[in-house]
Amino acid sequence: MSVNDFIQSNRDRFLNELLDILRIPSVSADPAYKGDVLKMAEATKAAMLAAGADKAEVMETPGYPIVYGEKMVDPSKPTVLVYGHYDVQPADPVELWDSPPYEPVIKKTDIHPEGAIFARGACDDKGQFYMHVKAFEAMVQTDSLPCNVKFIIEGEEEVGSENLDNFLEANKELLKADVVLVSDTGIIANDTPSITTGLRGLSYVEVEVTGPNRDLHSGLYGGGVPNPINILCEMIASLKDEHQHITVEGFYDDVDELSAEERAEMAKAPFSEEAYKKSIGIGDVEGESGYSVPERVSIRPTLDVNGIWGGYIGKGAKTVIASKAYAKISMRLVPNQDSETITNLFQSHFEKIAPKSVSVKVTPHHGGEAAVTPTDSVAYKAASMAMEETYGKKPIPVRSGGSIPIVASFESILGLKTVLFGFGLDSDAIHSPNEHYGVFNYFQGIKTIPLFYKYFDQLKK
Numbered sequence: 001m002s003v004n005d006f007i008q009s010n011r012d013r014f015l016n017e018l019l020d021i022l023r024i025p026s027v028s029a030d031p032a033y034k035g036d037v038l039k040m041a042e043a044t045k046a047a048m049l050a051a052g053a054d055k056a057e058v059m060e061t062p063g064y065p066i067v068y069g070e071k072m073v074d075p076s077k078p079t080v081l082v083y084g085h086y087d088v089q090p091a092d093p094v095e096l097w098d099s100p101p102y103e104p105v106i107k108k109t110d111i112h113p114e115g116a117i118f119a120r121g122a123c124d125d126k127g128q129f130y131m132h133v134k135a136f137e138a139m140v141q142t143d144s145l146p147c148n149v150k151f152i153i154e155g156e157e158e159v160g161s162e163n164l165d166n167f168l169e170a171n172k173e174l175l176k177a178d179v180v181l182v183s184d185t186g187i188i189a190n191d192t193p194s195i196t197t198g199l200r201g202l203s204y205v206e207v208e209v210t211g212p213n214r215d216l217h218s219g220l221y222g223g224g225v226p227n228p229i230n231i232l233c234e235m236i237a238s239l240k241d242e243h244q245h246i247t248v249e250g251f252y253d254d255v256d257e258l259s260a261e262e263r264a265e266m267a268k269a270p271f272s273e274e275a276y277k278k279s280i281g282i283g284d285v286e287g288e289s290g291y292s293v294p295e296r297v298s299i300r301p302t303l304d305v306n307g308i309w310g311g312y313i314g315k316g317a318k319t320v321i322a323s324k325a326y327a328k329i330s331m332r333l334v335p336n337q338d339s340e341t342i343t344n345l346f347q348s349h350f351e352k353i354a355p356k357s358v359s360v361k362v363t364p365h366h367g368g369e370a371a372v373t374p375t376d377s378v379a380y381k382a383a384s385m386a387m388e389e390t391y392g393k394k395p396i397p398v399r400s401g402g403s404i405p406i407v408a409s410f411e412s413i414l415g416l417k418t419v420l421f422g423f424g425l426d427s428d429a430i431h432s433p434n435e436h437y438g439v440f441n442y443f444q445g446i447k448t449i450p451l452f453y454k455y456f457d458q459l460k461k
Contacts, residue, residue: 003450006138007443014134014446015439017047021086021126022104022119028064028087028159037155040086041065044153051133052140053151061163064155068174071140072148078460079148080453081177081416082136083406084129084184085157088121089431096433106439111190111427116436123437124430128183128422129153131442135449144450146457150177157184160204160366161406168413178460179379180410181452183445185400185422190440192270193391195383196420198298198399199407201333201370203342204306207350208361209235209325215311218319226357228325229310235353236327239303243289246303246331248349251342256335258299266294269396279427298399302332328365332401339367368405371418378459379419386451390444421452 007014026040027033041058048056048069056069064087072079091101099105104119117127132151139145152175154164168175185196211228212221241247258266271294273285287296296302310325312318331342347362354360374380375397387395400420407418423445429435 001142003138003142003144004447006142007134007446010138011443015442017134018117018127018130018442019104019119021047021130022117022121023102025091025102026087026121026155027090028156029090037064037087041067041155044086045069047130047133048151051137053136053149056151059167061156061167063159063163066155066164066167067151067153069151070149071136071145073145074148077147078179078457079150079177080456081150081152081175081180081410081414082129082132083180083182083410083418084132084151084153085125085155085161086129086153087155087158088126089124089158091120091433093433098434101433101435107436109436111425112436112438112440115439116428117439117442118434118436120435122435123186123424123428123441124435125157125184127437127442128424128445131183131423131445132181132449135446138446139450139453145453147453148177150175157404157406160368161409162366164406165409165413168409172414175414177414177416179377179456180407180414180416180418181379181449182404182407182418182420183422183449184404185402185420186424186426186428187422187441188269188396188398189425190438190444191391193387193393193395194269194398195380195387195395196373196400196422197375197380197397198335198372199370199420200298200301200401200403201337201339201368201408202403202405203331203333203339203346203367204328204365205330205343205346206326206328206363206365207232208363209310209354210323210359210361211357212321212323215323216321218321221321225321226355227321228358229322231355231358232308232310232325232327235350236305236308236329238353244287245289246301248303248342248345250345251301254336254338254341255301256337263295263299266299266399267292269294269398297401299334301334301337302401304330304332306330332403333370335370335372337370339369343367366405368403369408371404371407371411372399373407373418373420377417377419379417379456382452382455382459383419383421385455386448389451390448419452421449423448 311322
């Protein structure tokens with residue numbers, strides 16, 4: 001039986017198994033879901049063993065465990081290290097979901113006429129890491145696995161992969177490989193395959209502005225005391241100028257500027273600004289002057305407020321001047337920008353622009369470095385050949401605006417380059433209500449991944 005025949009004959013089972021793990025609310029950010037995160041780790045181990053791994057184990061870390069599995073077919077053969085994550089983002093705001101986030105349903109859409117799986121984690125990253133498990137099973141069961149395979153599936157990606165670097169350092173021998181294969185990215189469209197060749201880094205902080213020592217009556221005190229919410233809004237507004245240029249001193253000092261030739265190559269990827277605006281329901285785009293939308297969301301750094309709160313937000317009215325106001329702010333970084341340096345620059349700037357009437361506190365959360373992967377490597381060529389075979393056209397190399405901090409860690413700690421072999425779409429609403437993943441995309445990944453192994457083995461000889 002061929003790999004494709006095996007996949008087709010087990011299609012319903014492969015789909016139902018994914019639906020089963022999507023029912024596990026493995027939210028790493030919320031301690032209330034700890035039991036479910038651990039349950040998901042065990043389910044991942046069981047899936048690896050059932051697929052044909054020689055061994056699999058749940059390896060403890062100071063946080064959530066990392067699930068490791070392997071199958072060594074021949075020490076002389078290339079070894080592929082597959083990375084993914086079994087944790088998911090919180091489902092909030094739950095009321096904006098059309099169906100319960102942990103009760104997956106399959107619905108047809110304009111983009112997904114074969115149906116899309118709606119559930120938290122469907123695309124990011126359960127559907128995508130599970131493609132590798134099922135592709136692996138198909139190769140094992142048809143006796144066509146040409147490479148050694150190692151899996152590391154972690155449970156803390158959505159909270160910064162805080163313990164992964166130490167895990168890599170402590171297990172260098174165990175994790176020896178020739179390349180890392182990651183499916184946590186996407187393609188341009190279902191008829192336009194692409195391979196992500198660059199990711200932005202991240203600096204994430206929380207800010208706190210404190211005024212009076214307690215909430216005050218806005219009638220008795222209004223006009224005479226600092227209002228932390230007003231001041232926080234003014235401070236945030238000042239972080240960008242009229243050209244949407246970030247005003248933090250030194251922010252752009254180390255930015256890697258692409259050449260005109262590189263920007264021209266990027267512009268070859270199809271993009272419709274009108275379709276982009278329509279897809280997310282906005283009247284117009286905005287961003288840094290002098291750059292196109294695809295450039296703004298991939299090769300340029302950004303600063304965005306992810307949440308802001310303070311004072312009374314319950315029903316009805318309560319006339320108070322709040323003692324404190326808060327915001328969460330993320331900065332996406334490009335190659336050469338160091339996340340720790342940017343965090344320090346932001347902290348200094350934010351403290352500097354605060355008026356004397358308030359005190360401010362900046363708390364760094366997680367961060368990570370940008371990464372660029374080569375397009376002339378054997379692994380990239382194998383991925384390109386695999387996609388060309390299943391899609392009927394050569395994939396376009398693209399830069400992504402997202403962050404996967406561990407890609408830089410794989411290179412610095414293990415000395416391994418990564419191929420970002422994702423099959424999701426920008427419209428899949430990851431991190432948002434109604435996250436979904438196309439049934440077509442799920443099975444297209446399962447069909448394409450074995451071809452990567454085939455061509456990687458051939459090209460490595």
